[in-house]
Amino acid sequence: MAGLLEGRISLVTGAGWGIGRATSLVMAREGATVVVSDLNADGGEETLSAIKEAGGDGIFVHADVSRPDDVAALVGQVVAAYGRLDCAYNNAGIEGYMAGRLHEYPEEEWDRLIDVNVKGVWLCLKHEIPQMMQQGGGAIVNTASAAGLVGSRRLSAYVASKHAVVGLTKAAALEYAQDGIRVNAVCPGIIDTPMVRRLIGGRDAEYENSIPARQPIGRLGTPEEIAESVAWLCSDAASLVTGLAMAVDGGFTAQ
Ligand code: NAD
Incomplete structure (x- = not known):
């Protein structure tokens, strides 16, 4: 039986760790050739090795998604290597400063977080979409967050950035629906993931123990559970789905 993404050329940003690595592996398992991209070359190369060990194929391209020249070169390298771009998973993101309330948030931390989480996704869309238009279509998934659907204390910049990703996703879905390009958010x-381990790391045991109970399902999610959703959204099985901000959150936003 053919995989969900048989023969597709996929790009994954933030593929060096966590959700991006897991999604790269699931996409490869489903038959895609995967362009693994990350700011962190060691992490990216490890992801590519894991893909190849599992019998898949792809390349690693170093890029900082907040840098316009990097993103232009990244999409250029995908097309130079494979001639097309069928699926793009714009996943790179950072958690930013977590220690204080909104009025305590340092301006430079705000700027960096918005540069990576919002401008980074916008730059990826800006360069991926013309290639997809030229080839007659494609599928894009952006990583937003449950924090893109509801608010959260002490995460103001992150919450704002992920609501912006949901907004960009909906706007792009409307603008390019007639071009055969679907744009969704997970x-x-x-x-x-390492991101959540960093968040929990600085806090006490009581805080750590309280985390699983915040999701009705009673446990943390795994990167693989996000990866399966992204692979489905990228596939033809989701051909009627565009402009969706899909919660994959163990019931967190149903509360
Ligand atoms: P992670 O920190 O484990 O991995 C993020 C990856 O992105 C790393 O490999 C990192 O090197 C890369 N990266 C960071 N800045 C980059 C940049 N400027 N350019 C290119 N690559 C960059 O994080 P994760 O938990 O796997 O998160 C992946 C995405 O999922 C992020 O957008 C995050 O906001 C989102 N998310 C995570 C969670 C969670 O609970 N882990 C929940 C909701 C949303």
Whole structure:
């Protein structure tokens, strides 16, 4: 039986760790050739090795998604290597400063977070879409968050950035629906990745123990559970789905 993404050329940003790595592996398992991209070359190369060990194929391209020249070169390298871009997963993101309330948030931290989480996604869309238009279509998934659907204390910049990703997703879905390009967002709940380990790391045991109970399902999600959703959204099985901000959050936003 053919995989969901058989023969597709996929790009994944933030693919060096966590959700991006898991999604790269699931896309490869489903038959895609995967362009693994990250700011962190070691992490990206490890993801590519894991793909190849599992019998898949792809390349690693170093890029900082907040840098316009990097993103232009990244999409250029995908097209130079494979001649097309069928699926793009714009996943790179950072958690930013977590220690204080909105009025305590340092301006430079705000600027960096918005540069990566919002401008980074916009730059990826800006360069991916013309290639998809030229080839007659494609599928894009952006990583927003449950924090793109509801508010959260002490996460103001992150919450604002992920609501912006949901907005960009809806706007792009409307603008390019007639071009055969679907644009969706995945909104993960609390997923066990290095990012969440960093968030929990600085807090006490009581806080750590309280985390699983925040999701009705009673546990953290796994990166693989997000990856399966992204692969489906990128596939023809989701051919009627565009402009969706899909919660994959163990019931977090249903509360
Ligand atoms: P992670 O920190 O484990 O991995 C993020 C990856 O992105 C890393 O490999 C990092 O090197 C890369 N990266 C960071 N800045 C970059 C940049 N400027 N350019 C290119 N690559 C960059 O994080 P994760 O938990 O896997 O998060 C992935 C995405 O999922 C992020 O957008 C995050 O906001 C989102 N998210 C995570 C959770 C969660 O609970 N883990 C929940 C909701 C949303």
